[in-house]
Amino acid sequence: MAIRSARGVAVDEILTTDICVIGSGAAGITLARCLDGSNTRVIMLEAGGLKRDLEAEADSFHIEQVGDWVSNPIEERGRWLGGSTNLWFGRIALPDAIDFAERPWVPKSGWPIELSELDKWYPKAASILEVPHFDSFDLSTWPMNETISAFAGGHVELQPFLWSGAQDMGKVAKPLLERSRNVMTLTDAAAQELIVDESSRVDGVRVVGPGGRTFVVRASQFVLAAGGIENPRLLLASNERFEAGIGNQHGNVGRYYLDHPRGEGHGRIDLRGLTQKQRDAIAFLDERVDGPFGTTQLRLVFPEVMQRSEELLNHSLHGYLVCDEQTSAGFGSYKRLRGHLGGSGLNNGQDLLRDLVEMGRHAPELARLATGRATPTKFVVVDQMEHEPDRESRMTVDHRNLDRFGLPRVSLDWRIGESTRRSQHRMHELFRDAIEDIGITSFSSDVLDSSDEVELIDMKHPSGMTRMSVSAADGVVDPDCRVHGIDNLFVAGSSTFPTSGHFNPTLLIVALAVRLARHLSELQRTSGRSTLRQQEQSLPASPH
């Protein structure tokens, strides 16, 4: 079926298929990979092309901030084949059992499915993301040192971050998508609106192609896999039959916005004056070790029993070592240049020149870094936190203000409650106590030492705005990820998470997409719809 550009689709043309997947990021590509080779015809729509288009991305993904949220990097979402996995760091973390549990001290907590239900989908998800040893990490294999023992025997637990080998899912899946018999990937095809018929089924999706030409894809099932912000945006944008948007009969679409508040540098250890043994001891929280479980890094988390007894949110702490040389303007220039060469495409000619000059001025420091002669002077703490679902933490869309693809623009009001800050405070206390036990007293924490609120930024993990629930009154999708009240519309991605713990979301997104693919195949089979005949799938003419 191959990968085609929507350039070849005529105005008002109607393409027909069995399943239409909207979005080709982690969730969409997983669905395509799982459905590939079956008798089900699939069209996967991708708003972007095969390469990044910064202008279209800036226009369509721009978000208006509401409230006192200070940083706005959430706009950084990938809008081309592979989605945000073109930009992600590949860090993998597993949810804890408590993340799925109903916790009396966390309003609106509790997933309608058990975490153990996902056990059977994780192995496939881990193979797609190339994390072979995702469930077998064994702390005793880690090169132990004094601090690890201090932490391991103390009040906090140690858990690993793992790394995905599939850094860019679009690139990895491209050969498979190109030769797929039954999955057609249609790029430059931005879904604009879902069309619902009088029996409350989605009949088609209106798509905007190059030059603003619109056409329609009809299917028996539709999956929104457009990302944590675009999924609710499309539901709200589709207001022809239901004024408030699809699945929004209880006003839940776009509410309960979650991310992972990240604190960087709120805690610091001055390493000067420490013994080598003490330095080595703290360095493990910065260390990525290549071993039997691939690349791993340790972080500190609250044990479940402590979360319960002290009514804390889930929270993880790790960090990194910094040399004085890394704080120079020359190092900043080097990082920008490296990003540019790596394909971020974010620098213009003037910036490049300025960065080169700056690097020249700081050549001695850069040389010391490059040759390993720079000594770390500081350990910087990174907090990766959970926040509780809050109905007022939400996005809205403005139907009078459209982007170039005809989608209403988004405003986002991110609310982080007191329990996140209380949990961060407790983690810093425990960290300070643990390192004092091995004689390190140079930890300073803005969280502990000041009454001012520290600045938290998001981690580009938008979640929660089409949350999973048993009843329509409490959420947007049911435990099968089907939109309440709409028989043939499903959602894949972190927008379905009712709570999001502190874990990096993509492995869970992929596991849920594997599960959804199985469910859709089953529905196709039982409805007798999977009757693929090659010629039935309409093919646009324009290959890439």
Ligand SMILES: Cc1cc2nc3c(=O)[nH]c(=O)nc-3n(C[C@H](O)[C@H](O)[C@H](O)COP(=O)(O)OP(=O)(O)OC[C@H]3O[C@@H](n4cnc5c(N)ncnc54)[C@H](O)[C@@H]3O)c2cc1C
């Ligand atoms: C800089 C950065 C670093 C990250 N690091 C990590 C990490 O280390 N670990 C981790 O677990 N997660 C990380 N993430 C998050 C991770 O990338 C996402 O969790 C994951 O990609 C989400 O998958 P998705 O398929 O739901 O959405 P996406 O991957 O964002 O894909 C959505 C796709 O849908 C397309 N689309 C959007 N709207 C439409 C439309 N109207 N019509 C058609 N197509 C549309 C988009 O163009 C995009 O290709 C990071 C994200 C960023 C930005």
